[in-house]
Amino acid sequence: xxxxxxxxxxxxxxxxxxxxxxxxxxxxxxxxxxxxxxxxxxxxxxxxxxxxxxxxxxxxxxxxxxxxxxxxxxxxxxxxxxxxxxxxxxxxxxxxxxxxxxxxxxxxxxxxxxxxxxxxxxxxxxxxxxxxxxxxxxxxxxxxxxxxxxxxxxxxxxxxxxxxxxxxxxxxxxxxxxxxxxxxxxxxxxxxxxxxxxxxxxxxxxxxxxxxxxxxxxxxxxxxxxxxxxxxxxxxxxxxxxxxxxxxxxxxxxxxxxxxxxxxxxxxxxxxxxxxxxxxxxxxxxxxxxxxxxxxxxxxxxxxxxxxxxxxxxxxxxxxxxxxxxxxxxxxxxxxxxxxxxxxxxxxxxxxxxxxxxxxxxxxxxxxxxxxxxxxxxxxxxxxxxxxxxxxxxxxxxxxxxxxxxxxxx
Numbered sequence: 001x002x003x004x005x006x007x008x009x010x011x012x013x014x015x016x017x018x019x020x021x022x023x024x025x026x027x028x029x030x031x032x033x034x035x036x037x038x039x040x041x042x043x044x045x046x047x048x049x050x051x052x053x054x055x056x057x058x059x060x061x062x063x064x065x066x067x068x069x070x071x072x073x074x075x076x077x078x079x080x081x082x083x084x085x086x087x088x089x090x091x092x093x094x095x096x097x098x099x100x101x102x103x104x105x106x107x108x109x110x111x112x113x114x115x116x117x118x119x120x121x122x123x124x125x126x127x128x129x130x131x132x133x134x135x136x137x138x139x140x141x142x143x144x145x146x147x148x149x150x151x152x153x154x155x156x157x158x159x160x161x162x163x164x165x166x167x168x169x170x171x172x173x174x175x176x177x178x179x180x181x182x183x184x185x186x187x188x189x190x191x192x193x194x195x196x197x198x199x200x201x202x203x204x205x206x207x208x209x210x211x212x213x214x215x216x217x218x219x220x221x222x223x224x225x226x227x228x229x230x231x232x233x234x235x236x237x238x239x240x241x242x243x244x245x246x247x248x249x250x251x252x253x254x255x256x257x258x259x260x261x262x263x264x265x266x267x268x269x270x271x272x273x274x275x276x277x278x279x280x281x282x283x284x285x286x287x288x289x290x291x292x293x294x295x296x297x298x299x300x301x302x303x304x305x306x307x308x309x310x311x312x313x314x315x316x317x318x319x320x321x322x323x324x325x326x327x328x329x330x331x332x333x334x335x336x337x338x339x340x341x342x343x344x345x346x347x348x349x350x351x352x353x354x355x356x357x358x359x360x361x362x363x364x365x366x367x368x369x370x371x372x373x374x375x376x377x378x379x380x381x382x383x384x385x386x387x388x389x390x391x392x393x394x395x396x397x398x399x400x401x402x403x404x405x406x407x408x409x410x
Contacts, residue, residue, distance in 0.1 A: 033331075034398040035346050041100065041378065042392035050104055051111045053389055054093060057156055057213065058306050058360045059378060060140030061368040062182075064096060069368065070182060071095040071102055072153060074136020075112070092116035092137035092155060094182050099362065099376060099394075106183065116155060116176055116185040124157070124187045130172030131157025137176065137185070138360075139215045139308075145269050151178040152268055153185055154240075156213055161202055170198045171211035173242065175273055189273030192257060192288045196245050204248035214242030214254075215308040217318070218261065223337035225311055225318065228261070236261040239337050240276060241307045241320065244293045253295030254307045254322070255279065256337060257288050279338070297332065297340055299324065309337060310361050314373040314399050319361065321377060326355040329379060346377065347395060354381045357390075361397075374398045 047054060055073030064070045075093045091114030096105040104112035116122065119132040137155030144150075153176045158169040173192040176185035194210045201210055218236050220226040228236045237258045244255035257276040267274035276288035279296070286292050297307070297320070307322045320332045320340055330343040349356045359379045362368045375397055382390040 032400045033344070033346055034400065036396040038347070038381075038393040038395055039100075040391060041102070041394050044389045044391055046103075047389040047392075052093065052104060054095070054392070055138065055358060055380065056090065056136055058138045058215070058308060058358045060138045060153065061099075061360070061362050062140060062142055062151075063366045063368065066366075067098060068096065069099060069102070070105065071097075072115075072140045072182060073138050074156060075114070076136075090118050090134045090136045092135070092153065092176075092185060099364065115178070115182055116153070116187070119157070122187060124174060125189050128174075128190050130159055130170075130190050130193065131155070131174055131187075133160040133163050134158035134169070135174070140182065141216065143265060143268060145265060148179065149181070150268055151182050151185075152176075152264075153178070153182075154214075154216060155185075156211065157190070158209070159198065161198070167207050167209065168201055169209040170194070170201050171209055171213070173212045173214070173240075175267075177268055177271065186271065188267070188271050190289065191273050191276050192240065192242060193290050194245055195290065195292050196248055197290070200248050206248060210245055211252075211305065212242050212244060213306050214240055215310070216240045217309045217311070217337070219337050224335065225316070233261045233265065238264050239309070241296070241309050241337070243305050243307065244278075244295070246293070246295075251298070251300070251302075252304065253299075254297035254304065254320075255293035256296050257293075258284055296338055299343070304330075306358055308360060310363075310369065310371055312371040312399060314371065315401070319371065321359045321361050323357055323359055323379075326357060329356065329359045329377060346397060347379070349381060353384055355384055356381055371399075 053076045056076035057074040059071050059073040062070050093112050094105045094115050095102040106113040118135040135157050137153040140153045155174050157172045157174050160169050172190050174190045176187045178185045192212045216238055218228045238261050239258045241256050243252050245252045257278045259274050259276045264274045277284040278286040278291040278293040280286040280292045280294050302324050304322050304324050309318050309320050312319050318334050324330050327349045328345050329347040330345050332340040332343050334340045357380045359377055362376045363371045376394045378394045380390045380392050
């Protein structure tokens, strides 16, 4: 489907004369996107052949070589991963290949091998049990520390109070590091938990979950873009935008927490969890574990989840991608991480038998964490029954500037 508007030469001239003093500002602020049709990347048949259910969350993408990448994502315990099918636990799985085609990078006897496992097999340090019943990572970041290449992975953990029942679940976000390019990860602890407590979830009788999923991004002390390659780390903050809930009677929104980059790097250096602080009532003053938060994005009457902030060098803005009502992918724009535009829908699933999950925007040309004019958004479409392996797609998105038009193919 193609939609657009056009302006005749006469009308355009009258428009220009009437609002001459505002035209430049209007053109500078107007933006749009071309969105191509969904293209399969991992089909149900692919995943059946590789014995994997992937991904059960947003993915992390890092460059590996010319035109090749390594991808990290969670595998669900219900997806027939490894011998024993449904009884095999969740974990982080490492894939490699191109942005169009990738496959498990580590296998054993025909099955993918997890590089991080749930807390029952690989406990979190300090006696934490937030990931006792589920652990699976995606967002992954590379650093050179003391001359060594290290990966930091943010992973989703779950505690199921009625285990082995899958619902309800209480979520938390953990950190893990790798010294071997992601072949294996060592857990260093939990850094974000919901504001509501586990007991509040249980007492509410809710049958869903309380997640804290998100992505990390670098910015300056007030949330503006900063080129961290050109400035001292002392001026850089690492921000984490994530799902949170102020109470069990209110909907989820997106909160934000942060830490100074030198503190994060020291934590990685010494295998310690980094102490993030949540934003609340105008300041970053609440602890990442259990603290209150003030939402930077709230969408009344919609269920929004899996936020990913990423910078567009072409638009010179941050973009925030997320899923809405398990059917749509939306994006907001901003020059500051604390304030966001109204949403634009770039994809909407119209099949009532399918749900849409886990959007992840990825830059091309070897820079997956920086968007150019054209980039990809990956997402999963899963059957509502949950019994069939999903299909994994990508859409190609092209950013436009000026008085251009929005175009969407489905």
